[in-house]
Amino acid sequence: MTQPIRAARGSQLTTRGWQQEGALRMLMNNLDPEVAERPDDLVVYGGTGKAARDWPSYHALVRTLTDLREDETMLVQSGRPVGVMRTHEWAPRVLLANSNLVGDWATWPEFRRLEQLGLTMYGQMTAGSWIYIGTQGILQGTYETFSAVAAKRFNSTLAGTLTLTAGCGGMGGAQPLAVTMNGGVCLIVDVDRTRLDRRVHDRYLDEVADSLDDAVARVLAAKRDRRALSVGVVGNAAEVFPELLTRGVEIDIVTDQTSAHDPLAYLPVGVDLAEARDYAAAKPAEFTDRARASMAKHVEAMVGFLDAGAEVFDYGNSIRGEAQLGGYQRAFDFPGFVPAYIRPLFCEGKGPFRWAALSGDPADIAATDRAILELFPENESLARWIKLAGERVAFQGLPARICWLGQGERDKAGVRFNDMVASGELSAPVVIGRDHLDTGSVASPYRETEGMADGSDAIADWPLLNALVNTASGASWVSIHHGGGVGIGRSIHAGQVCVADGTALAGQKIERVLTNDPAMGVIRHVDAGYDSAREVADRTGVRVPMTEG
Ligand code: NAD
Numbered sequence: 167m168t169q170p171i172r173a174a175r176g177s178q179l180t181t182r183g184w185q186q187e188g189a190l191r192m193l194m195n196n197l198d199p200e201v202a203e204r205p206d207d208l209v210v211y212g213g214t215g216k217a218a219r220d221w222p223s224y225h226a227l228v229r230t231l232t233d234l235r236e237d238e239t240m241l242v243q244s245g246r247p248v249g250v251m252r253t254h255e256w257a258p259r260v261l262l263a264n265s266n267l268v269g270d271w272a273t274w275p276e277f278r279r280l281e282q283l284g285l286t287m288y289g290q291m292t293a294g295s296w297i298y299i300g301t302q303g304i305l306q307g308t309y310e311t312f313s314a315v316a317a318k319r320f321n322s323t324l325a326g327t328l329t330l331t332a333g334c335g336g337m338g339g340a341q342p343l344a345v346t347m348n349g350g351v352c353l354i355v356d357v358d359r360t361r362l363d364r365r366v367h368d369r370y371l372d373e374v375a376d377s378l379d380d381a382v383a384r385v386l387a388a389k390r391d392r393r394a395l396s397v398g399v400v401g402n403a404a405e406v407f408p409e410l411l412t413r414g415v416e417i418d419i420v421t422d423q424t425s426a427h428d429p430l431a432y433l434p435v436g437v438d439l440a441e442a443r444d445y446a447a448a449k450p451a452e453f454t455d456r457a458r459a460s461m462a463k464h465v466e467a468m469v470g471f472l473d474a475g476a477e478v479f480d481y482g483n484s485i486r487g488e489a490q491l492g493g494y495q496r497a498f499d500f501p502g503f504v505p506a507y508i509r510p511l512f513c514e515g516k517g518p519f520r521w522a523a524l525s526g527d528p529a530d531i532a533a534t535d536r537a538i539l540e541l542f543p544e545n546e547s548l549a550r551w552i553k554l555a556g557e558r559v560a561f562q563g564l565p566a567r568i569c570w571l572g573q574g575e576r577d578k579a580g581v582r583f584n585d586m587v588a589s590g591e592l593s594a595p596v597v598i599g600r601d602h603l604d605t606g607s608v609a610s611p612y613r614e615t616e617g618m619a620d621g622s623d624a625i626a627d628w629p630l631l632n633a634l635v636n637t638a639s640g641a642s643w644v645s646i647h648h649g650g651g652v653g654i655g656r657s658i659h660a661g662q663v664c665v666a667d668g669t670a671l672a673g674q675k676i677e678r679v680l681t682n683d684p685a686m687g688v689i690r691h692v693d694a695g696y697d698s699a700r701e702v703a704d705r706t707g708v709r710v711p712m713t714e715g
Contacts, residue, residue, distance in 0.1 A: 215290025379692020
């Protein structure tokens with residue numbers, strides 16, 4: 167690919183309708199060099215999460231979406247368009263299934279074998295479902311998590327605390343800004359200097375130190391002064407974490423977002439970054455063993471910090487599972503972030519609601535920001551987030567915004583945005599979607615559904631029902647994926663996106679989808695026995711047959 171990809175902007179259609187146009191612009195936006203980690207390889211984020219299987223598939227997707235009619239639906243099988251079916255105007259314009267494998271075959275080696283044969287691709291969560299919006303997407307969730315850590319342990323502020331983490335990639339790069347937005351100090355380790363520099367450029371990371379000694383001096387000074395600061399340092403976390411533990415540096419919070427979910431994407435100690443890709447391709451089993459041995463050391467140090475009294479959590483990358491496979495027995499001594507901090511929000515149907523302006527005009531996002539503040543004036547933390555995001559977040563690709571909204575809130579916001587398109591207050595339609603990491607859309611026993619109250623962690627009927635109900639409710643595109651976030655064999659999850667094109671039909675669809683989609687989360691948590699979810703269901707009129715009569 168020679169020409170960088172950039173989605174069309176403005177209010178002129180390049181397809182037969184806005185539902186198709188939304189899908190086409192978001193596919194292209196996922197591969198915009200401002201958004202994607204490795205656009206030349208079609209990789210959007212999360213190790214090898216792709217938007218299309220290969221270049222011929224990408225071109226066929228563009229061609230098909232450009233010509234797709236309002237009563238047709240394109241079917242996508244792991245990043246390749248495989249059919250166009252006659253449907254109807256309430257049906258999604260695109261249905262996607264990415265990376266799915268039958269249970270016993272759902273292993274990395276088998277997935278890689280099939281991938282090499284050109285039969286599948288890794289869709290991650292929002293890479294293959296075309297609603298990745300750059301690092302901001304994860305920023306809100308990361309901000310929420312660190313706020314919850316602050317509320318739990320540090321009098322609701324991270325001022326005067328030091329957080330140690332690693333992995334400054336597409337998702338992990340949100341961590342330093344999320345910590346400083348909460349007033350804290352962050353030290354972030356990455357083996358790849360370019361990743362740290364990119365986050366400095368995006369204003370997610372304040373500075374990069376020249377050495378570990380330099381980094382430690384800078385973060386300790388900031389901690390002492392209760393000054394918010396984030397510092398990056400180049401190094402392998404499996405060496406730097408144990409070194410910091412041995413030195414006795416006073417660290418309050420420890421987590422990690424290296425690409426540990428994929429042992430071929432985590433750099434083992436002693437391997438040169440420049441050689442890693444070829445080495446992993448040539449000797450995947452040996453590379454995996456070495457990566458897991460390094461992860462064992464990395465996690466052993468995290469448990470060392472836990473023993474020393476720090477707040478330690480797994481940030482959804484499966485590093486505990488991989489470290490255990492690497493022979494470290496105490497890997498699961500610290501919890502995952504969902505049971506520790508996020509589940510109470512999921513019980514209210516809250517999750518990562520997001521939207522993007524197809525106009526390309528930042529003024530459209532500013533107008534939607536104002537609408538959110540008007541709609542939910544009583545929600546202080548939401549107001550704080552919207553204000554900070556407006557000031558601190560640099561857009562990547564099409565201007566976009568994310569905020570966590572719950573049952574009874576998402577439909578209000580969506581209908582309002584559609585009205586704003588209709589009235590001309592917004593200069594073009596917006597797409598409204600979410601991460602697959604949401605309240606009722608994912609089964610992932612190491613992450614979103616870890617430690618469910620009724621033990622239903624691995625039950626994967628819920629995300630499938632979620633995709634079905636969004637399809638039945640009128641979403642513009644719906645996806646079912648496997649493996650995103652935590653790796654092959656470990657998760658099944660679904661996504662939806664609606665295009666608010668200002669028509670009355672879009673308004674009706676949006677109202678139903680954005681009511682039913684979070685309602686899946688409410689009923690899932692009622693079913694698992696969470697009282698707070700039951701209260702939300704009662705309050706918002708979500709029907710749960712087993713609690714009726
Ligand atoms: P990425 O591939 O873009 O970035 C990973 C980073 O880790 C890279 O910068 C790489 O250089 C660095 N790295 C690899 N090995 C290292 C080592 N040994 N020491 C130090 N740095 C190392 O991936 P991403 O999109 O940032 O995602 C990171 C992880 O977080 C993935 O496992 C992903 O599945 C997970 N994730 C979690 C959530 C969540 O909600 N908690 C959401 C999305 C992704």
